[in-house]
Amino acid sequence: MAPTPAVTAALEHFGASPTQFHNCANLKDRLVAAGFSEISEADTWTGALSPGGKYFYTRNTSTLVAFVVGGAYNPASPGGFKVVGGHTDSPNIRIKPHSKRGAGAGGATQLNVEAYGGGLWHTWLDRDLSVAGRVLVRSPDGSTVTQQLVDLERPLLTIPNLCIHLQTGDERAALKLNKEDHLQPILALADKTLGGGAAADDAGVDNFVKGHEPMLLQEVARKLGCEVSQIADFELALYDTNKAALSGINKEFLASARLDNQATCITSALAIIEYAGMADAVAKDADVSLIALFDHEEVGSASAVGAGSPIMGEAVRRISSALNTGGGNEDFFQTTLRKSFVISCDQAHAVHPNYAHKHDKNHAPKMNGGMVIKNNANQRYTTNAFTGFIVREIARRANLNTQEFVVRNDCPCGSTIGPIISEKTGIRCMDVGMPQLAMHSCREIMGTSDLDNAVSLFVSFFETFRSLDEMTFGCA
Ligand SMILES: [Zn+2]
Structure with missing residues (x-):
């Protein structure tokens, strides 16, 4: 069976993106080809952005933000930001x-x-x-x-x-x-x-x-x-120099360097491009759909271009204020923040057949088993009952599988950009990831269908988040 368009795009992208700079440049080319306009942080955006428009910018050419303004965005009653976050760097x-x-x-x-x-x-x-x-x-x-x-x-x-x-x-x-x-x-x-x-x-x-x-x-x-x-x-x-390749007897795996976290970069970019092309959905959308891909996650995100920088908060503030010509003030901005939601996506640990004891058997995600919802009571991940429900419900309605992960109590837990973005901006957040093996190896491996699953989940998130947020009003 020929690889799906998402898997083909991922193979190409991983092979052509040896560094975070190439990663951003290749994403940028895809966005330009899909009709996104590049804007510069050094220009004023007031009057330059409009409902229905699609834009992107980079900082340090290693962090990238791309967004689609819903056609029904109303400055007098601003919507929220639906964000998929990830990181561009790898060890x-x-x-x-x-x-x-x-x-x-x-x-x-x-x-x-x-x-x-x-x-x-x-x-x-x-x-x-x-x-x-x-x-x-x-x-x-x-x-x-x-x-x-x-x-x-x-x-x-x-x-x-x-x-x-x-x-x-x-x-x-x-x-x-x-x-x-x-x-x-x-x-x-x-x-x-x-x-x-x-x-x-x-x-x-x-x-x-x-x-x-x-x-x-x-x-x-x-x-x-x-x-x-x-x-x-x-x-x-x-x-x-070994390029990304399909492997497994049924080509069910994709092996490559830097799956963590170029897998999120390419799938979120494909998703926002696909969503931007859904004219009816965008026309009805009162929110801003956005992807934010940060540098420096692998070293703690504390830099001018990491998730710990002001970038996420500034994106929400600046885009809102540019759209709210004349009407925007702090009160409007706070409304927007409260209506916003971030899906932070970073790779997850699939259970390793030779080291199965490293996972709690009730929380042992498998490759090609669907997006992993990451939970940690100690707040290494941001998922809670509300944010977890939202993502699980989006997946359920789109017929997509999800899996649950909690690290064993006797094992240290990784962390990612979700808690950092939440801490800096107060936006509701949720941590997920595509399951893989050999994280941080020079050659990592993941399931191919998890890439397709991720694209579909992100598109569905842009499409359906607002109605779910309204359905659960008062829960968060
Ligand atoms: Zn990562």
């Missing part, structure tokens, strides 16, 4: 500001790197790694600097395991990596006849360039069609 290995290490043992030229987030770092060993990210490039006359995305595409780096014969039994059993000592990848043999060289020692290049491995800079410059001396700065990360 990875990044190149340090001074990547040059010089020739190491065995003549190996390595790069200095920094671990980002909580990766399962041993899964990065023996992979065919390449480099991607954003580069700030000076114009030839030095008068301007532009950002360009780069993807070196081919395998260039490797972090080899230490062979088994050089490890004691204890070392093998411990399988321990020191992030500073053991993750430095090999780029080359430091032999200039193999294509190395010292282009960065030229007069006129700055300290940034001088601190980097020249062979890396040359490859980046070659890819971008510029001179090494034009490279003003960059944020580059390593990634596995």
